[in-house]
Amino acid sequence: MATPLLQVHNLNVEAGGNRILTGIDLEIAPGEVHAIMGPNGSGKSTLAHVLAGREGYDITAGEVLYEGRNLLELEPEERARGGVFLAFQYPVEIPGVNNTYFLKAAVNAVRKHRGETELDAMDFLALVKEKMKLLEMDDSLLNRPVNEGFSGGEKKRNEILQMALLDPRLAVLDETDSGLDIDALRIVARGVDSMRGAERSFLVVTHYQRLLDYIVPDHVHVLANGRIVKSGGKELALELEEKGYSWIDDEVVKEAR
Amino acid sequence: MSTDSIRRVTEGEYKYGFTTEIETDSVPPGLNEDVIRLISAKKEEPEFMLEWRLKAYRQWLKMKEPHWAHVEYPPVDYQEIVYYSAPKQKPKLKSLDEVDPELLETFEKLGISLEEQKRLAGVAVDAVFDSVSVATTYKKKLGELGILFCSFSEAVREHPELVQKYLGSVVPYTDNFFAALNSAVFSDGSFVYVPKGVRCPMELSTYFRINAADTGQFERTLIIADEGAYVSYLEGCTAPMRDTNQLHAAVVELVALDDAEIKYSTVQNWYPGDKDGKGGIYNFVTKRGACRGRNSKISWTQVETGSAITWKYPSCILQGDNSVGEFYSVAVTNHYQQADTGTKMIHIGKNTRSTIISKGISAGHGQQSYRGLVKVMKGADRARNYSQCDSMLMGDRCGAHTFPYIEVKNPSARLEHEATTSKIGEDQIYYCKQRGLSEEDAVNLIVNGFCKEVFRELPMEFAVEAQKLLSVTLEDAVG
Ligand SMILES: Nc1ncnc2c1ncn2[C@@H]1O[C@H](COP(=O)(O)OP(=O)(O)OP(=O)(O)O)[C@@H](O)[C@H]1O
Numbered sequence: 263m264a265t266p267l268l269q270v271h272n273l274n275v276e277a278g279g280n281r282i283l284t285g286i287d288l289e290i291a292p293g294e295v296h297a298i299m300g301p302n303g304s305g306k307s308t309l310a311h312v313l314a315g316r317e318g319y320d321i322t323a324g325e326v327l328y329e330g331r332n333l334l335e336l337e338p339e340e341r342a343r344g345g346v347f348l349a350f351q352y353p354v355e356i357p358g359v360n361n362t363y364f365l366k367a368a369v370n371a372v373r374k375h376r377g378e379t380e381l382d383a384m385d386f387l388a389l390v391k392e393k394m395k396l397l398e399m400d401d402s403l404l405n406r407p408v409n410e411g412f413s414g415g416e417k418k419r420n421e422i423l424q425m426a427l428l429d430p431r432l433a434v435l436d437e438t439d440s441g442l443d444i445d446a447l448r449i450v451a452r453g454v455d456s457m458r459g460a461e462r463s464f465l466v467v468t469h470y471q472r473l474l475d476y477i478v479p480d481h482v483h484v485l486a487n488g489r490i491v492k493s494g495g496k497e498l499a500l501e502l503e504e505k506g507y508s509w510i511d512d513e514v515v516k517e518a519r
Numbered sequence: 520m521s522t523d524s525i526r527r528v529t530e531g532e533y534k535y536g537f538t539t540e541i542e543t544d545s546v547p548p549g550l551n552e553d554v555i556r557l558i559s560a561k562k563e564e565p566e567f568m569l570e571w572r573l574k575a576y577r578q579w580l581k582m583k584e585p586h587w588a589h590v591e592y593p594p595v596d597y598q599e600i601v602y603y604s605a606p607k608q609k610p611k612l613k614s615l616d617e618v619d620p621e622l623l624e625t626f627e628k629l630g631i632s633l634e635e636q637k638r639l640a641g642v643a644v645d646a647v648f649d650s651v652s653v654a655t656t657y658k659k660k661l662g663e664l665g666i667l668f669c670s671f672s673e674a675v676r677e678h679p680e681l682v683q684k685y686l687g688s689v690v691p692y693t694d695n696f697f698a699a700l701n702s703a704v705f706s707d708g709s710f711v712y713v714p715k716g717v718r719c720p721m722e723l724s725t726y727f728r729i730n731a732a733d734t735g736q737f738e739r740t741l742i743i744a745d746e747g748a749y750v751s752y753l754e755g756c757t758a759p760m761r762d763t764n765q766l767h768a769a770v771v772e773l774v775a776l777d778d779a780e781i782k783y784s785t786v787q788n789w790y791p792g793d794k795d796g797k798g799g800i801y802n803f804v805t806k807r808g809a810c811r812g813r814n815s816k817i818s819w820t821q822v823e824t825g826s827a828i829t830w831k832y833p834s835c836i837l838q839g840d841n842s843v844g845e846f847y848s849v850a851v852t853n854h855y856q857q858a859d860t861g862t863k864m865i866h867i868g869k870n871t872r873s874t875i876i877s878k879g880i881s882a883g884h885g886q887q888s889y890r891g892l893v894k895v896m897k898g899a900d901r902a903r904n905y906s907q908c909d910s911m912l913m914g915d916r917c918g919a920h921t922f923p924y925i926e927v928k929n930p931s932a933r934l935e936h937e938a939t940t941s942k943i944g945e946d947q948i949y950y951c952k953q954r955g956l957s958e959e960d961a962v963n964l965i966v967n968g969f970c971k972e973v974f975r976e977l978p979m980e981f982a983v984e985a986q987k988l989l990s991v992t993l994e995d996a997v998g
């Protein structure tokens with residue numbers, strides 16, 4: 263088996279005095295797609311943000327290795343440049359900052375780190391237009407301030423556009439499907455699916471099986487009360503959809519509490 | 520011609536004017552009627568000018584220094600200020616190697632050209648740089664259009680009728696303590712007259728400099744746009760201006776007649792004092808524009824990053840029917856800087872409109888107040904005002920305060936006021952970093968976005984400089 267791209271061992275996280283993650287173990291090999299499902303408040307976004315390097319969390323135990331190196335000691339921008347991408351559940355608005363300008367700055371920051379030449383305005387525009395076509399996005403979003411006044415669905419598409427532009431090795435998608443209409447879901451999911459490859463891995467957080475029809479996962483995990491209480495193949499998502507979380511062994515859930 | 524070269528040229532002129540006209544050094548510190556007579560005599564002023572200065576002085580003696588602004592500073596001893604001194608040549612250095620490396624580093628970050636760096640740092644510049652031919656071309660072009668653009672002293676000598684007609688007509692010497700003082704002792708400044716129907720084809724620009732140490736600086740600027748005329752004027756520069764504690768009490772008067780428009784843009788970066796708040800310039804300025812004619816328009820745009828204390832309210836008197844006043848401001852206070860700034864919009868004519876967009880950024884121990892007055896007089900039917908005051912805080916030791924004053928005497932007026940105060944978003948910084956941007960780039964991006972509505976009012980080159988200036992000013996402000 264290939265060496266895992268991401269290894270999470272016994273990760274324990276607190277925030278604001280609450281224990282949120284209590285012993286997460288997770289390994290993602292290159293090319294794999296893992297889905298994480300679980301009830302509201304179970305800690306899915308917390309896990310995503312801890313991987314991305316957001317401040318304000320106490321890592322009380324455990325470790326996270328990315329490409330074999332300690333991920334937790336890196337700044338968020340170092341992780342991003344190293345190929346870790348997070349599509350936010352709630353994308354942030356940056357008033358007054360032109361979306362194209364922002365995307366270009368991001369792309370060039372990452373390219374610079376990789377030792378690639380920075381793209382000029384023309385080349386960048388060509389690249390972004392190509393990716394937008396894939397996601398069937400409206401050009402007008404380029405000239406608006408980052409996420410400001412975007413509809414919920416537009417924000418989510420903008421996240422995936424950024425993923426497509428930044429070409430990450432590990433993409434964490436936090437409920438990218440929430441807020442998308444049926445057509446948009448199909449378009450976005452196909453866009454994501456087209457980016458699958460032997461070198462790229464995905465951690466997809468979702469509440470709905472539907473997304474996984476398009477992005478078929480290799481593994482599905484159920485997160486409850488800060489812990490992975492069950493893991494399985496793609497059929498686990500189907501079962502969950504059918505029976506709800508209460509179906510999962512009551513014992514396990516109780517224990518987790 | 521680029522703004523830079525224009526600025527260089529006007530700067531050259533300025534210097535030239537001084538060296539030819541003034542031979543004496545300074546008078547002893549202190550102020551009395553003899554000092555004022557001396558100033559006027561040195562400048563070979565006509566009688567009316569001296570009379571005016573003396574009247575202003577006598578008025579000033581009866582006034583008290585105001586203390587209503589939200590700023591604190593040790594008392595100013597007005598008898599310790601030197602009120603007249605010929606500009607001493609800055610010590611000429613032979614090369615940039617002799618200049619304070621820290622200053623050079625700042626120049627570098629601001630993207631100031633080598634030649635410009637030399638000039639600002641007082642290094643001898645070669646003849647090509649101080650090119651007379653550029654100045655001549657420039658003067659010629661303005662001359663052909665009948666536009667007058669010269670130092671205030673020159674205007675007093677060459678165009679006394681215009682000076683006498685308009686000087687003090689917007690800011691009378693009775694206006695306030697600092698305006699009275701300025702009127703009595705003003706050193707020099709700029710004068711612009713754009714004749715009827717002429718659109719000034721280039722931006723007029725002048726550096727304001729404090730020439731010799733411990734000399735209170737009293738600039739006087741008068742800009743007149745005759746009927747249907749247009750002019751855009753740039754004041755200041757982004758390069759840091761170093762000096763010891765100094766009072767800077769300038770007066771700027773703008774007059775727009777029927778259908779005329781004046782756009783006045785300022786980038787102010789006087790020495791703000793060190794990180795502990797020592798030193799720095801007191802910038803107490805009176806700026807006011809009169810939209811005297813119908814359909815006239817005056818826009819103030821300012822980017823204030825310097826000075827230990829800034830106290831200024833560029834204002835518009837909207838006298839002509841349908842006249843328009845605008846105020847766009849970005850003010851930054853870092854370390855121990857204090858700023859109390861804003862505007863006054865006085866609606867007198869019918870259908871007068873005003874817009875106020877103020878963006879305040881506080882970091883470190885910086886204290887900042889927005890103070891704005893919107894006054895609608897009885898006859899100002901259907902006057903309209905829109906005000907928006909946003910404050911951004913970086914860290915938790917700084918402060919932002921908003922003091923909006925509204926006086927409405929006409930029921931048909933419509934006024935809108937919006938105000939927000941926010942901390943620079945941790946989430947925004949994190950989001951940018953997650954996309955690979957450094958913290959510094961993230962902060963710059965967010966701050967520039969915050970100031971966008973103001974920056975877009977600045978002439979293109981100025982806007983680029985202003986953005987850079989902001990990022991240098993706010994270095995290390997977060998984190
Ligand atoms: N900074 C914080 N301080 C205190 N509690 C926090 C903090 N961040 C998250 N929590 C709590 O941790 C729990 C997990 O939150 P998280 O956002 O990770 O849930 P989630 O699984 O993503 O939920 P959802 O499905 O609703 O998005 C919640 O109860 C939340 O209130």
Ligand SMILES: [Mg+2]
Nearest residue numbers: 306307308351
């Ligand atoms: Mg969540």
